[in-house]
Amino acid sequence: MIAHRALSARYIYSLHPESTWVVAQGQLVVCGEVLAKGVRFEHASAAGVITSISGNTLILETTPDEQSVQMQPLNGGNSAAILRRIQEAGIVGLGGGGFPTHLKLLAAARKRAQTLVVNAVECEPGITCDAALLQENQATVHNGIDAVRTLLELKSIHIAASDKTDFEYHAGSTTVIRQPKPTDGAERYLVERLTGETVPVDALPVDLGVVVLNVATLHAVGQALQGVPLTTRVVTVFGENQWVRIGTPLTAFSNAPLVCVGGELSGADISTTGATDKRTNSIQTARGFLNLPCIRCGACDDTCPEQLPVATLVSLAAGQAQSTVRDTASRCIGCGLCNPVCPSSINVAGLVRTLRDSQRAEALRTNNIVRAEQRYLRHTSRMAAEELAQAERRANRLARLNPESIPISSSHDG
């Protein structure tokens, strides 16, 4: 049995820019009550009083009564109802991506996706929350998959699991990946392994008609249909799996100033002043990078599964070089294999991520600039054409009024 973490004294929630708070400071809420609405819904994960809403952060101080509220169970709903329920339950990708699940499924429906891949591979060392969840809550996961089948006309269902579970949706649906390598759970590689299709670098699996969902996300979908909003999830806390409420302050886990969230390879060291959110799937000791000088040994190049010029990207990120390989940073899958091999204890994956983000921002900026220039040119030529047409109309009008005063340069017949 996965244990439930004890109630914390307070919970902290973040508002996504596309949502708005629907509660006020001082308000009493119960567990499961809606805190924010929009593309992403947020729910209170415990009963208590809202002591502070400041900008994007809401703080809830708990009361011991543990009251909660649920939605009506949704039986036999149509696609629209199911999607709405998924949205209103606040379900986002629990594998770490945090993308709104209802939008993902909507895109999949539009692209007529026919293949579902349930990702329970969990290749990051030290994290076992997905496997534990899958083993204990098979019925709910099953219901979640059923719901997706209602939304999409699926021809095949693949479940990628480690050897810690015996879950099968139907006979032959599960592929067990023993001792998975840290890259085995990456979406692109998983799709290729299970379906044989290669996802192009600048495309998503859904473009090939494949939708990949984390098993915890599907579990949340199953729960949502029963009326339970997303307020808690399984997290591997220093190796032990627990049901952790969304928004648990990180100080509840460790006294250290930093903890590693998301896995020691592909995660990040974040400050314990924050709290868990829906994407938090593990809490481990912070890596503590020393960030000594790079000796250009190339160990990071050798470990990269995408064969990126990592060492060059590191010196780019440190501002030490100009390079034409800057745009390869966008191919980084974030596996983090480059970190443990660095002799100078540099946060290589973190640097590449920063480079990738700044490169994306720059690409967006350039895109916008190019677009604006095109529109400007079209605007100027349109205005010039309109002025010309206007002048011609005026000349016509004058000509009709006063035939003797036809300008010699007019280009029309009387």
Place this chain on the structure above:
Amino acid sequence: MMAERMTTSRIMREVILALIPGFAVFAVLYGPRVPIHVALACLAAITTELICLRLRGETWRSAVQVLRDGSAVVTALLIVAAVPPAAAFGISILAAVIAIGLAKHAFGGLGRNLFNSAMTGYAMVLVSFPAAFSLWPANPDGLTGATMLDVLKHDAGRTLSEFTGHPAFGDYGAAGFELMALAWLAGGLYLLWRGLIAWRIPVGLLITVAVIAVLLWDGGGSESLGTPLQQWFAGGLILAAFFIATDPVTHPRSKQAQWCFGFIVGVVVMMVRAGGSFPDGIAFGVLLANAFTPWLDRRFP
């Protein structure tokens, strides 16, 4: 969970380990001056590094931490391996100071130097005190004499078979030199096996040298430079190929770039051996190739 993490100090430790066979032969053949050079050069390197780190704003404690990466010691060892033991001790001390102070820390410290620091120090003392560098003993008795490359260069009248009769030589390099080159080779192969050096560089270097030796071959006559194997075992080529040119900070990253790098070093070495006034061109070859590294990294990312 994961394999034991490789750190810079562990890498340097492996390199020092790989240098031990060569240094052992070195000391046995050429006597107690070798360990004295080693001690003095290491001391000079460490002291220079400490002073430079202080000047750059580190505290004494953090400076000592930096020292523990072992790179200063490796630089000193490579300098001693290149300098004739009969040379004055001040030569290797000066080379070490220049290497650490100028080539390394003036450029920003570990990982930021453009030129191989050991070779910079060595090249500066080489051109400043050229006489000291022909003081390689011809045989283990410690008598000073010419090196094989010296003889090849300046004794243009002799044919190759006359050379191999000369007391300086075994069948390939000079007898002592052969042994040392083999010992360096053992260390180099160890580093290759451990995956600590980029194999394309020594292989590229040696192939280039061999090919040029073949191209310049004139059947063993008086003008030739010797067989490829003789060229390989002459001077410090094996040491350079496996320990010096493979310094990761100063060579390019990608496969094609590394082949080019090895090629450049090989070409310059042979140009100097064939037509320059210095008997060996390893330092110049490495330094010139270092100059190409940033461009090679850009051209072959």
Place this chain on the structure above:
Amino acid sequence: MTAVMVGLAVAGLTGVLLAFANWRWPASESDLINGINALLPQTQCAQCGFPGCLPYARAIAAGEAPLNLCPPGGKTTHEALIRLLPDHDRGNPPVEPSPVTAFIDESRCIGCYLCIPACPVDAIVGAKGFMHTVLTKECTGCGLCVAPCPVDCITLEDVVIR
């Protein structure tokens, strides 16, 4: 002596080659103008005092304007222009405003069509007598639409960055 002669000869030969290259493949003025324009953010807001980015680029190429007149371009553009033309009058770096987008208050818009031709990138849609609205995705935040509106229904709002 020979060294000096050789050096001079090499220098002279190189000079001849360069002159020939300059004659055979001259750098055109439009290359320069396009090069400058490529560094500008294309907001066409006229804050530089010129009626668009291309006119400003022309002015810079003609030496008639300093490099620091573009607020939307901010420090990035200023530094890029300095890199391109290091000897040009550069001035102090401009202050970059935070990104904004125009927003039409539809309860006030009278459909007068005066803002639409004012927008240099055609980011406002509408017809005479019909509601006007700003296409936020296309709006560069230049603010040229604000003044022409007779009922002052256009405001510049901070852009929410996801």
